Amino acid sequence: MRITRRHALALAALPAALAAPAVRAQGSDRPIRLIVPAPPGGPTDILARVTGEKAAAALGQPVVVDNRAGGGGVIGSEATHRAAPDGLTVMIGHNQTHASNQAMMARLPFNVVEGFTAVAKLGTVHHATVVPANSRAQSMADLQAMGRNGGRLNYASSQAGSASHVIAETFVRRSGLDATHVPFNGAAPAATATVAGQVDFYVSTFPTVANLIRDGRLRALSVGAPRRLADFPAIPTTEEAGVGYMAVDAWFGLFGPAGLPAPVAERLAAAFIGTFADAEVQRRLAAAGFTLDPLPPAAFAAFQRAEVARWAEMVQLTGVKLDG
Structure with missing residues (x-):
């Protein structure tokens, strides 16, 4: 940098x-x-x-x-x-x-x-939407499909009212998903719960999950950056993933x-x-x-x-x- x-x-x-x-x-x-x-x-x-x-x-x-x-x-x-x-x-x-x-x-x-x-x-810092490594969701579109037509999702946040909560709730409402908010007391505990599969997705600040993505313990479906990150070129931007409004x-x-x-x-x-x-x-x-x-x-x-x-x-x- x-x-x-x-x-x-x-x-x-x-x-x-x-x-x-x-x-x-x-x-x-x-x-x-x-x-x-x-x-x-x-x-x-x-x-x-x-x-x-x-x-x-x-x-x-x-x-x-x-x-x-x-x-x-x-x-x-x-x-x-x-x-x-x-x-x-x-x-x-x-x-x-x-x-x-x-x-x-x-x-x-x-x-x-x-x-x-x-x-x-x-x-x-940018926010990334992450899912457990073994999640069926390979894309934001997959995640949306999982929460529709009878499917139900749980999503983590670093705490109630945090940016991760507001951005995720925006995604839920604009996508018409059936999803339950699960607040945690901090970004690290929310990431840990996502790794463990206790929730289906988490909109996290990138520093919290960067190493977990790098190590393959989490899968990132999008990142709210203007262009793909040099160190993580496989992660699409929110715009590329069709959820540009999540770039906050x-x-x-x-x-x-x-x-x-x-x-x-x-x-x-x-x-x-x-x-x-x-x-x-x-x-x-x-x-x-x-x-x-x-x-x-x-x-x-x-x-x-x-x-x-x-x-x-x-x-x-x-x-x-x-x-x-």
């Missing part, structure tokens, strides 16, 4: 002062807690550990990953929301925690925009509590985005299926606001709601 010229310019646009050691969080000798609102093993966790390890050196502070799974990402998000805005607590958020939850949860204990400081967009990427970024001082947010953004210049970081994230498309604080904040509106439309279409 390489950083494109556009991404390099985005990084260069960060003020040079961001890297100055004088701009530090309060208590800068203390570790930075990097909250992951998901269990270990999924894409959010992978991104946090790969970037956090390298960002610590740039920041001169340890970065400690704290997995706070559950509640559709609300548990980890609320811990960040309630933390002091001193730069010592940040989180890796994504399109559910900081966009779609606003539309899905009537009793969300914070506003996903006003309750946080958008620090840096880090990357995106997941995005991931760094958030802090509301009121995080701009110099602190900018320093954190520079440190985390700066890890993408490291060849080993690029290699590890590329192997996990990430596309690096960083944005600094102001641009990321504008991106997030647009995503809140976009996901509100998708939630309205599918009717997916969470109790909150």
Whole structure:
């Protein structure tokens, strides 16, 4: 993976002062807690550990990953929301925690925009539709046929209300399938259940299932990418598979509590985005299926606001709601 010229310019646009050691969080000798609102093993966790390890050196502070799974990402998000805005607590958020939850949860204990400081967009991943290796479905058309005319399917999601849930439910409704949603507590457990044949299909972020596909433990029927992936040329795109509407990427970024001082947010953004210049970081994230498309604080904040509106439309279409 390489950083494109556009991404390099985005990084260069960060003020040079961001890297100055004088701009530090309060208590800068203390570790930075990097909250992951998901269990270990999924894409959010992978991104946090790969970037956090390298960002610590740039920041001169340890970065400690704290997995706070559950509640559709609300548990980890609320811990960040309630933390002091001193730069010592940040989180890796994504399109559910900081966009779609606003539309899905009537009793969300914070506003996903006003309750946080958008620090840096880090990357995106495509979604793939996978089935157990011994499934009768060799294509998306086969999967559709299995769920029609008296057939009944079960499908996994990483959690209720996640992108994997919304995208899969869109597929079910638009295809006229008889299917039951089976939510799991995280992307890795959902993938494991699919390998075991406990469900018929799973719309997963690609990093979660890439090695399982490579090892032949899962079969990918489509991937929501604009073109076939170089490392997986046999997997058709959603457009080629006749389900182009499933090409919805997941995005991931760094958030802090509301009121995080701009110099602190900018320093954190520079440190985390700066890890993408490291060849080993690029290699590890590329192997996990990430596309690096960083944005600094102001641009990321504008991106997030647009995503809140976009996901509100998708939630309205599918009717997916969470109790909150």
